[in-house]
Amino acid sequence: MDRGKRPSKSIVGGNNKIYMDLKDIIREYTLPFLPAKSLFRFTGVCRDWKMQISTPFFAHNQSNSFHAVSGLFYQIAGEPPSFISLDPKAYGVPDPSLTFLPVPVDIRASCNGLLCCQARTGDKAYYMCNPATKMWKKLPKPDADHGTDPALVVIFEPSLLNFVADYKLVCAFPSTDFDDGYEFEIYSSAEGCWRISREICLGDRKLLPSPGVHVNGIVYWQMKHGVLVAFDLARERSQLIYGMKGALCVMQGKLCSVSMHGWTVTVNVLSNVYSNTMEMHSKARTWVQKRLINLDPSALGAGSCKQPSVVFADSDTVVIHDGNTIFSYDMKTKETSALGSAVGTRLIAYVNNLVHV
Known part of the structure; x- marks a missing residue:
């Protein structure tokens, strides 16, 4: 037994x-x-x-x-920020209005969990924060005047070998010495200070009030009439790129433009930045079509009299602004979901992680 x-x-x-x-x-x-x-x-x-x-x-x-984009911060002029989650059960922040910061702020840019904001009054200082943990840091005052609507890009690439979150901010600002020119100021968290580059980009167009992007060491901003400003961080050289349509995004490590006509979303990838210098009748193209996405009008409501537009996209998700409603399209499941309402807003993508500021 x-x-x-x-x-x-x-x-x-x-x-x-x-x-x-x-x-x-x-x-x-x-x-x-x-x-x-x-x-x-x-x-x-x-x-x-x-x-x-x-x-x-x-x-x-x-x-x-x-690293998954979890939602978008948005803000109506003069009002506190708000947050639209791609999945409210999984993603969110405890204080979407960012009242944990010492002053009212306007959101400017974001990258891999870090959110850059600017005080509305006083010295209009920049703040780096993580809305998930409510950690924040006030940055030193820049040397240059970045204007009323700074064209900022946050660059933060997490590394297992670097326990401290080292990041950079790059701002393109109107030159005071050259008409229709832009200069660049760079902040390094490792050095704790700003530095103005010697590079000046000359052109006859103004930057659009939309977020720039960073891809493989190059920062891009949109200008009017489909022109991009590209700034190489390593060489600190700039150039203009033509023929861009829609919203800037990064897909599979490459710069893409995503536009919408009717209910079709077109994704173009930057292929050759020197196509305008090629010989005549060359088949080289600056932008090459990568993908077409046909959306279901009934899934978007199709109730707006305006043309829907893409406000954000990556390899997993396309976010569309249709009238007063924000929709998301899942690239894998091909499903469309209504996320919420946003009127006259700027949307900044956010990653819901625990990075320390």
Whole structure:
């Protein structure tokens, strides 16, 4: 009889060990790939999970593991910011109005969890913050006058080897010495100061009040009539690129433009920035069509008298502004969802991670 009971005890003990190992695996290798809102909710699972999620090392690991765009901050002029989540159950911030900052602010740019804002009054200082953790830092005053609507781009590439979140801000601002020219000022968090580049970009067009993007060491801003300003950070050289249509975005590590005509979304990829210098009748093109997406008008409501426009896109999602409503199109599932209302706003994409400022 005793011999018959021993195997069952061994099996129970083995099952307990397997269960504990699986729990540890989930804690160590799954949690870092979840968004900040879900992680804050999971701190109530048990004491071990709460301690794990609360450590600076976990925040560093999660900011390197989670890169999905989680939603968009938007703001009507003169009002506090708001947040539209791509999935309200998974993504969110505790204070979308950013009242944890010491002054009222306007949102300017974002990258991989870091949000750049500017004070509305006083010295109009820049603030870097993480809305998920409410951490923030006031930046030194720039040397140049960036104007009333700064063309800022945040550059932050998380690295497992760098525990400190080193980032840069690049601002294109109107030159005071050359009419129709733009200069560039760069802030480095590692150096803690601003520096004006010697480069000056000459052109007869104005920058549009839309977010710029950073791709492979080059920063791009939109100008009127389909022209881009490109600024190479390594060489600190600029050039104008022509023929761009729609909204700037990054897909699979390449600069793309996404436009919408009727209910069709066209994705063009930047192919050759020197096509305008090629010989006549050359087949080289600056922009090459990469993808066409045919949307279902009924899924978008089709109730607006205006042409819908793309306000953001990446490899996973296309966000469309149709009248007063924001819609998202999932590239994988091909499903369209209504996210909420936004009237006359600027939208800034945000990643819901735990990066330390």
